[in-house]
Amino acid sequence: MLALLQKAGRSGFSVLRRLLAGGFSNEASPLNHLGALTIFSCWIVLISGIWLLIFFRTSVSGAFESIEYLTKEQWYLGGIMRSLHRYASDAAIVTILLHLVREFSFDRYRLKRWFSWVTGMPLVWLVFALGITGYWLVWDELAQYVAITTAELLDHIPVFTESMATNFLSDESLSDRFFTLMAFLHLIGLPIFLVFGIWLHVFRLSKPRINPPRSLMAGTLLCMLVLSLVFPADSQEKANLAVVPQTLDVDWFYLHVYPLVQLWSPGWVWVLLVGVTLLVVLAPWLPPGKRLPAAKVNLDNCNGCRRCADDCPFEAIRMMPRSDGEAYDLEAVVDSDLCLSCGLCVGACPTSTPFRSRSALVPGIDLPDLSAAALRESIKKTAGKLEGYDRVMVFACAGSDALSKHLKADHAVVNVRCMGQLPPSFIDYVLSRDLADRVLLAGCGVGDCRYRYGIEWTEQRLSRKRDPSLRQRVDNQRISYGWQTDSPTGQEAGS
């Protein structure tokens, strides 16, 4: 069931990626920067929010009038800022939802990646709390509805002895202090937690994508700006607690559960919210996933070059002072609590070369359960199965659906954990030793790598932009990329 859901999700993103491929390069595809786009939306919200704050009055009578002034009188700046504030907030919900579904579909939330997944859930709650308090501050009919319904929801938590909803029975019972409290929450309290939460969310990631590419930022900002000009955000009638509004224009991104409070009851809405939250938070352990042994450093062959630490996507390798008395300054140390056993470090290790014949193939860092020596043996064994004039050896990444898409009957397959595990010297080995005529790399789509940088590092190594790079003697025309989202014929390496 889980595998089916994930496969359906991956298929959906694959279709979306193909549709976007004509307009966005792989590097600038929005699908590769959903988290960063959310943060970028937060920047738009922050900057536009500062402008709104300058004119906003935190009182029952002043809130609505000050927002109306910005919207109507100062439409050319304040109105646009208000619209940007709303639409960027809504856009953040879209990107958050896509980000969450994408990480689930590509199985990037289990095992040692639970931390980023679990710390993402409070961020969702915080963003919703920010949106809800933001709508509250406008103090129009929608704000009235939001205030009363939120109060009814909170009253259901058995910690408040006095009913909060009684504050919204009539205009006389409403106090300016409530607006001060809401303004504090919306402007200071919740944003502080949000910033801290984002830091925690990416804490265990190496080279987290905080900012999307400039072209994507420019496009998104322009898109929001045009939307703000064409369809400016507006208030509804001023709140009047003596009257219940009949019809409301509801922001469904933030308020989708609110009608359920009337349809069901606050209690059942809490059951739904807490249930969904628990399901998402516990997802990494439902089921927990197969644990793999962490990468192991072989100090005899480690010269402390740092390449493994630089290429590790999960901050699992640290360079520490040498402990064995060798002449090198540093040695790699693996934190087994953070290591995902992806093998990107093995692909980065210059000592991981299959040409070594005088001594055993034991690179400076290796995967205990899928070692470089075992990989070389697998290559030799697989090569024996190839015959004919166009012998193709396929290196297939375990985490992708690409193999079934690109595999032909006369191909022979060597499995790797992640494409980034394959050192370029192994491709050189296959071609220079005449073990195959061509090499096909069948891996995840660019940006879809289960281990974040497997495809990116591979492409850079093979195009000789990243160490350890492919030797010049290797003809790139003999290497094809069969990434999942590419066409079945693949793309010429280095082109």
Place this chain on the structure above:
Amino acid sequence: MKFLVQFIAYAIFAAIVGLLSVWPGYQLLPPQRAVISLTISHAGQRIGECRRLTQEELNELPPNMRKPSECPRERHPIRVELQADGKVLYETISPPSGLWSDGKATVYQRLQMDAGQHELVIGMNESGGGDGFDFELKSTRELAPGQNLVIDFDELQKEFVFR
């Protein structure tokens, strides 16, 4: 071609964001309907009488804790009933709050009803016994469509208030 695809992608994104931020509208209250907001926060009577301590009992207590009478902390729940045109529209029994059941009981309910003239009767029993009410108010009200009529209990005056 590249810019056309980008334009379409951004246009679809903007359309989704712009549309779902206000559409479809949500009907909170059907036409020709009004709302009664019933809100009560009231401590029911204590479940027993206060009792004066005997001299022997006082002597057993530390000097700083000697008070002449002892009252049970626990309070009765409150029973509230709202009738409209002779029919019970809402009734509930609300327990006292607090770990020792000695706090206020609260009732908050929003009820929809047809707009127009209605004879409303609100009653509250705070003493735990019988079918009757300790506090009651009858009133005939003309409810306008969309009106929010608040029925509150004034703790100072000890009476119901229609607002």
